[in-house]
Each structure stands twice: as structure tokens, then as C-alpha cells.
Amino acid sequence: xxxxxxxxxxxxxxxxxxxxxxxxxxxxxxxxxxxxxxxxxxxxxxxxxxxxxxxxxxxxxxxxxxxxxxxxxxxxxxxxxxxxxxxxxxxxxxxxxxxxxxxxxxxxxxxxxxxxxxxxxxxxxxxxxxxxxxxxxxxxxxxxxxxxxxxxxxxxxxxxxxxxxxxxxxxxxxxxxxxxxxxxxxxxxxxxxxxxxxxxxxxxxxxxxxxxxxxxxxxxxxxxxxxxxxxxxxxxxxxxxxxxxxxxxxxxxxxxxxxxxxxxxxxxxxxxxxxxxxxxxxxxxxxxxxxxxxxxxxxxxxxxxxxxxxxxxxxxxxxxxxxxxxxxxxxxxxxxxxxxxxxxxxxxxxxxxxxxxxxxxxxxxxxxxxxxxxxxxxxxxxxxxxxxxxxxxxxxxxxxxxxxxx
Ligand SMILES: Cc1ncc(COP(=O)(O)O)c(C=O)c1O
Numbered sequence: 576x577x578x579x580x581x582x583x584x585x586x587x588x589x590x591x592x593x594x595x596x597x598x599x600x601x602x603x604x605x606x607x608x609x610x611x612x613x614x615x616x617x618x619x620x621x622x623x624x625x626x627x628x629x630x631x632x633x634x635x636x637x638x639x640x641x642x643x644x645x646x647x648x649x650x651x652x653x654x655x656x657x658x659x660x661x662x663x664x665x666x667x668x669x670x671x672x673x674x675x676x677x678x679x680x681x682x683x684x685x686x687x688x689x690x691x692x693x694x695x696x697x698x699x700x701x702x703x704x705x706x707x708x709x710x711x712x713x714x715x716x717x718x719x720x721x722x723x724x725x726x727x728x729x730x731x732x733x734x735x736x737x738x739x740x741x742x743x744x745x746x747x748x749x750x751x752x753x754x755x756x757x758x759x760x761x762x763x764x765x766x767x768x769x770x771x772x773x774x775x776x777x778x779x780x781x782x783x784x785x786x787x788x789x790x791x792x793x794x795x796x797x798x799x800x801x802x803x804x805x806x807x808x809x810x811x812x813x814x815x816x817x818x819x820x821x822x823x824x825x826x827x828x829x830x831x832x833x834x835x836x837x838x839x840x841x842x843x844x845x846x847x848x849x850x851x852x853x854x855x856x857x858x859x860x861x862x863x864x865x866x867x868x869x870x871x872x873x874x875x876x877x878x879x880x881x882x883x884x885x886x887x888x889x890x891x892x893x894x895x896x897x898x899x900x901x902x903x904x905x906x907x908x909x910x911x912x913x914x915x916x917x918x919x920x921x922x923x924x925x926x927x928x929x930x931x932x933x934x935x936x937x938x939x940x941x942x943x944x945x946x947x948x949x950x951x952x953x954x955x956x957x958x959x960x961x962x963x964x965x966x967x968x969x970x971x972x973x974x975x976x977x978x979x980x981x
Contacts, residue, residue, distance in 0.1 A: 598721060598722055598724070599722065601721065602718045602721060602722065603718075605714055605941075606714065606937075606938070606940070606941025607624070607714060607937050607941055611624060611935065614929055614935045617929075617933065619933050620929070620933045620934070620935050621933060621934050621935070621956070621960050621963055621964045621967070622935045622953075622956065623934065623935060623936045623951075623952040623953050623954070623956065623961075623964055624935040624936060624937055624953060625953060625955075626763055626824075626908075626909070626953055626955075627823075627829050627953075627955060628823075628824060628827040628829070628879065628908075628955050629955045629956050629957065630827040630879055630882075631827065632826065632827050632828050632830075632831070632864070633826070633827070633868070633872055633875040635867060635871055635872070635875075636826065636828070636864045636867045636868050636872060637864070639863055639864060639866075639867035640860045640861075640863050640864045640867075643860065643863040644860060648859060648860070648863065649859060649860070650859060651855055651856050651859065652684075652856045652857070652859050652862055653856065654683075654847060654850060654851040654855065654856050655682065655683045655684065655843075655847055655850075655856075656682070656683060656684025656835070656856065656857055656862055657684070657859075657862050657863075657866070658678065659866055660684055660862050660865055660866045660869075661678035661679075661682045661683075661684065662678045663865075663866050663869040663870060664676075664678070664682050664684070664835050664837070664869065665677070665678040665681075665682060666869075667869050668805075668818075668837065671795075671796075672792075672795065672803065672804075672805040672808060673805070673808050674805050674807045674808050674813070674818065674837070676837045676838075677840070680840040680843060680844065681837055681838060681839070681840050681843055682835060682836075682837045682843070683835060683836050683837075683843055683846060683847055683850060684833065684834075684835050684856070684857045684862055684865070685821075685833075685834045685835055685836055685850065685857055686832045686833075686834065686854050686857050686858070687821055687823060687832045687833065687834040688791065688793045688819050688820060688821035688823065688834035688835075689715065689834065690834060690850070690854065690857075691817075691819040691820075691821070691834045691835060691836035691846075692715065692716070692719060692757075692789065692791060692819055693719050694836060694846040694849050694850055695789045695817045695819060695836060695838075695842075695846060696719050696720055696723045696725065696755070696789070697723050697846075697849055698842060698845040698846045698848075698849060699754065699755055699787060699789075699842075700720070700723040700724055700725040700754070700755070701724070701754075702724040702725075703724070703725075703726065703752060704724075704725045704726065704752060704753075704754040704755065705725070705726045705728045705750060705752040705753045705754060706720045706725045706726065706727050706728065706754065706755045706756075706757060707728050707730055707745065707748055707749070707753055707755065707756045707757070707786070708720070708727055708728065708729055708730065708757045708943070709729075709730045709732050709740040709744075709745075709757075709758070709759070710729040710730065710731060710732065710942060710943030710944040710945055710946065711732070711738070711762075711764055711765060711911075711939060711942030711943050711944070711945050711946035711949070712757075712759055712762070712763070712764075712942055712943055713759055713763045713764075713791065713942075714941060714942060716757050716759075717729075717943065725754075725755075726752070728748050728753070729748075729943050729944040730744050730745060730747075730748050730944070731744070731944035731945040732744065732765075732767070732945055733945060734765075734900075734902055734911075734913060734945075734949070737765075737767050737902055737903075737905075738762060738765035738767035738902075738911070738945070739767055739769060739773055740758070740760075740769065740773075740777060741776075741777075742776035742777055742779065742780050745777060745780050746780050749780070749784050749786075753784060753786060754786065754787065755786065755787050755788070755789060756781060756786045756787075756788045756789070757788075757789045757790075757791065758788060758789070758790045758791065758806055759790075759791040759793075760792075760794075760803075760906070761794035761795070761797060761798055761803065761905065761906025761907040762794075762906070762907060763794065763907055763909060764909050764911055764937070764939070764942045764946070764949075764951040765902075765904065765909070765911045766887075766903075766904020766905060766906055766907050766908075766909050766910065766911060767904070767905065767906070768798055768801065768803065768905040768906040769804065770801060770804060771804045771809075774804060774806060774809055775809065778806075778809045778810070778811065778812050781812065781815060782811055782815075786815070787815055787816075787817070788806055788812065788815055788816045788817070789816075789817050789819060790805070790806040790807065790816050790817070790818050790819065791819045791820075792805060792806075792818055792819065792820045793819070793820050793821050793823065793824055793834070794824055794825075794906050794907040794908075795820060795825070796824070796825035796876060796880060797824060797825065797880055797883060797906055797907050797908060798905060798906040799880075799883075799884045799887060799905055799906065800905060801905070803906070805818060806818075807837075807838075813839075814838075814839045816838060817836055817837070817838035817842055817843075817846075818836065818837045818838060819834070819835075819836050820834060820835060821833060821834030821835065822834065822864075822865050822868055824907075824908075825876055825879075825880075826865075826868040826872055826875075826876055827879060828861075828864065828865070828868065831858070831860075831861040831864050831865070832857070832858060832861055833857060833858070833861040833862065833864070833865040834857075883908050883954065883955065885958075886908075886954045886955075886956075886958060886961055887904060887908070887910070887954055889954070889958060889961055889962070890910045890952060890954040890961050890965065891903055891904070891910055893961065893962065893964075893965030893966075893968075893969075894910060894912045894952070894965055894968065896965070896969065897965050897966075897968045897969035897972050898969060898972040898973065898976075899912040899913060899914060899950075899968070899972060900912060900913040900915075900916070901913070908953055908954050908955045909951050909952065909953055909954070910951075910952045910954060911939065911949050911950070911951055911952075912949065912950055912952065913948055913949055914948060914949065914950050915948040915949075917972060917975045917976075918975070918979060919975065920938075920940065920947065921938035921939040921940045921946070921947055921948060921949060921950055922938040922940055924938065924950060925937065925938040925950060926938075927971070928950075928967075928968065928971055931971065932967040932968070932970065932971050933967070934964050934967050934968060934971075936950045936951060936952045936953075937950070937951040938950065938951075939951060952964075
């Protein structure tokens, strides 16, 4: 049978591609991954590329996990996650963001925020549904939408408006097939946030067109200045919103793979069906660690946020001094400077910066509409590395100016 398929595909004796689902074949590999393959193997690279805290998970969190392993806590938990963890999440969300979820049927612990996004989309999409996605945005929304049979519809946001979503921008993309709006504020890759005043007109459009919202609030703790406003806390939005979040960014816990989704019990129980048949439950040791982070981890989290804030100021000033226009990111840990005036595409700029100056940053074009002309620079790296990186970027920008005048 394998021989037949291979011959049918006409793609050579080793090709198995004819077996693949067409929807999956259409998906492009991550632009970030493609770019970082170029960096692999090169020495002395300063990486502003990865969206990952440079802190180790706080010791008390690791210790709680070690202790629970010593006690032999290594089995499955309930599908939705340990009751104590769900209670901890409910309490945390109420205290921090004024949204009240019932831990019994409105919260599910997931394998990272990633699984929560996947579950939400799979539970909601019918083939042909249009999913509205403000861009530039986190790279997984479009491919997961497409794999689920939905049609991703990008809504361009603009640097001139600090990459905020506007009611007009949203309304312009709505059709009778629009069903879901995916929100990601604080934003990866732009660092944009939305205030209550920014949200109110968006909520009106959501209500008017009967949309359901997946609000990815994984960077909610990482805001500098004004506090995060959870979309679910807006009047009338609670039942329409699936709040997605996780422990990776705020608590430096990327490898633990712990996240959660909260929402109306009908939606959460549908997501739970997929979750129980696919992953069964989030990792038990990760759940123990997540509970410890919520219970005793706030001080350490605040210290990490202060440190990102210090580095945020440093990189923004450094990039501006280097000759790049850079709006002030208000959240997450990314700066998103414009490289438009250099005359290079963001891909060319990033490739030459990597090749000639050994600084890795991500071309804005990989983040969808509105990303071309920008560069994503993660500042979750040491002050010394950041200083060196902006120094090198400055030399590169001056070199490009010289090239243009020659
Ligand atoms: C906006 C956003 N959402 C979700 C995720 C997924 O995070 P995790 O699966 O580690 O919780 C990321 C990771 O970079 C992200 O940037």
C-alpha cells in the first residue's frame, strides 16, 4: 500500500506526503523556527529572538514539585485539573482581574496556554466559520484556525495607533460568517495593551455581531504602568469570552507546560471532552508547581516584572539611539521597532543583522498583516547582552544609511 501511495504522489520514492491531510499540508512551518534554523550552529549570537523568560522557575516552585515527587505524586489527576489548582486559579483571577469563575465547571487546567487556544478553537469552529484575528499577532492563531477548518481573517493594526485594535477596524472585517474574535493583549509581538476605554467600543461590536471571544491573556501580569484589563470583566462580555492564560511567562515556567482556560460551563465542558480524549490531564507535577506559584509566588513574580520593566526602558532608548523608530511597548517583553526607513524588508534586515552582526531578532512579517517593516526584539535577556545588541544594531543602521548614499 505504501508503494502505491508513493507512486501515486509522483513525488519520489521516499515521499510520504500523499498520506498527509490536505489541511495540514497547507500549513507553513513557523516563520520564527525557519529564521532560527539559520542562526543554529553560529557562535557568539546575541538572541533577542525567543519569547521566553530568562529567569529560572523560582526555587520554591521547583522545590514544591520535587517534594511532591518524593511523596510519589505521579499519577493522573482529574481531567479538568486538581481541584485545589482550579480553586487557586479562580481566586487569583478574582483578586487580580475581577473576573469570577466557578472552579467546578468553568475552569480547565491545560498543557500550556497553547492547548487552551487549540481546545477553544476546536470546540467552536464549524467548517467555513471566519475567525477574526488582529495582527501582527502570535503565530499560532492562524494555523490552528485553519487546521480546525476555520478561515482566519486578519485585521491589520498600525504602529501609528500603538497597534491597538479599533472598533472600526474590527467592524470592517465582519461578514455573516464571522464567529470568533481572538484577542491577545498585552500583545506578542507588539507589546500593545488595551485600556478599559479602548475595550468598550470593541465590546459593543462583539455584542452587535454576536461574536464569541477567545482572549489570550498570557501576558496579563507583564504590564508596565497601567494594570491589565481582562476582556471578560467588561459588561456583557463574561459569557461570550473564553479567557486563556498560563504560567509560562509570568512565573518563568515555560517547560512545565501549564496553562488554563476559563469560560461559560457549556463551552468549558465541550473543551473538556476534547482535552480528556487527547491529553487526559495536564502534567501532575506541573499542576503542583502551578499551584505553588499562585499561592506563594507573587513577590518573585513582581521582582521579575520590575526587571523586565528596567530592560524595557533600556532597549527602547537603545533602539531609538540606534536610529530606529520605536513606539513604547506597554506590556509583554517585546520591543517592536520600525525598520522601514532602512529600505530593507524585515526579513532582509533580520537576516543581514544575524549574518553580519550576530544579533538574532524576528522579522515582523512572520506575525501577519502590519508586521512588515518591523522587527520583534525580545528583551528577556541580560542587560549586558541588550546593551551590546543595540550597539550592534546602531552600527548596522549607520552602515545601511551609508550604503544608501553611496
Ligand atoms: C501570546 C501567546 N499565547 C500563548 C503562548 C503559549 O504559551 P504556553 O503554551 O507556553 O503557555 C505564547 C507563547 O509564546 C504566546 O506568546
